[in-house]
Amino acid sequence: MKTRTRFAPSPTGYVHIGNIRSALFPYLLAKQNKGTFILRIEDTDQNRFVADAEAIILDTLRWLGLQWDEGVEVGGPFGPYRQTERRDHYIKWAEKLIKKGLAYADPYTPEEVQKFRQAAEKAKKPFLYRNHRPENPPKWELGMPLRFKQTKIERKYWHDEIMGDLEAGAETLDDFILIKADGLPTYNFAHIVDDAEMECTHVTRGIEYISSMANYLALYEALGLKPPIFVHMPHVMAPSGNKKLGKRDGAKSVQEYRAEGYLPEAMLNFLVMLGWNDGTTTDIFSLDDMVKQFDLTRVQRAGARFDEKRLLWLNGQWIRRTDIAKLFNYAKDFWGENGQKATDERKLEVLAGVQERLKTLGDLPTLTEYFFTTPKIDLSMITDNKFLSRFSKDELITMLEVATLKLKTTEWQTDSLQEALNQLLTETARKPAELFSLLRIAVSYAPFSPELPRTFAVLGQAESLARLQATMDALHA
């Protein structure tokens, strides 16, 4: 059978790293079998619904390159793909259950159920609604909660592609809600109906659903459905503490990482390596590589901790190995105030110069603004420099003067500049670390910059010499 997987997020307005992994895994499974990746929106909770959340999810997925084959916006044979638009489907399946005597109306008010629950808690026992099952429930109609009726209270066994063989005690089986009083289905019911109707072959989700598996298994049976392949993914844990990654721990959303200048390739690479490896020492994977190599049986069963330092390292790796034209496109919105106004040609030239120095695109302004505007002179960068601090101002000025003299007559090309700079070393009798640090700072006043000849070349002769002069003037003052 053709593989059909889905990502089924709730539009609650916040997409973090862990959520994206829930999209990546099914995407990879679908693609490696030439299958179909579906995007379904699970918007049955009207209280948590956030208006533009769906747009953010779609945008994030597309940015990452995880394009879905079927689902919202793109359509498909099993639509609609938004649960609130599928109400009649759920009602239809619910009525089947009622007819078979496997579902019944819940006559209690939420307050009454809450009392049962509190009593159970007080007795230190898990709350089981089925212990309070009404003897003669009213005929169900829309507006009343509909519950599933468990008929076989037994231990359940099943297989999970990641977690292996699992089981659950009969105590976890309960008469859970199928349809809420607002007429919308619960996740527990809706996802099973939808997965079946959309012919999903795999269910991928976080391990928090394992404890509900016994109930789902019972429901598949009651509905006469063949259970799909189960894939429960361990959580991504927060950088500190022992909690799973979440908004309240200050976990950044994917949009935030994007805004800070992280590349989608780095995000995906980082994500797939959290809890998975291909058995070799390879640690750089493109999306295509992942499709080829990904294997559920090699996914770790324990939760993996989120390590932002590693993400940063991977981002640097990806910036360096990304084609300059593509990187230029990614960098579009990251230029500084002056860089933004420069021509594309000029920006491309500068970007190529700093490509291997960038860790995130967010570093772009501090690394490039001095190419587009005269930097503000900050003599402390010279006086505090570990190589330069021991020189007197006069010595520094002399070095700059000698350099200026030389550069005035140098042909302005990287190779001839290179040569001139090397000659300057012998002429000034200074070490590279000394002379070059001084020149680098004098023309850039930035923490990092490209190789000196290249920096000079891109800056141009007149501008370079003017900046050296400006520093000399400042040292004189």
Next chain:
RNA sequence: GGUCCCAUCGUCUAGCGGUCAGGACACCAGGUUUUCAUCCUGGCAACCCGGGUUCAAUUCCCGGUGGGAUCACCA
């Protein structure tokens, strides 16, 4: 509390009875007669504990301990 799951350097992990327990990030120290960054080299650093099984356990089994998940008209 019931139920279920998990357990190798600080972090991500390799390992599937015999290994000097390997790699990567981070950190530290050097190096590339061009600085900073990159890059290269080296260093630091781990099998949760106790029983079994076995000639031999990080590896298999049991028990502890520790951690996680769940017990909603949320997903």
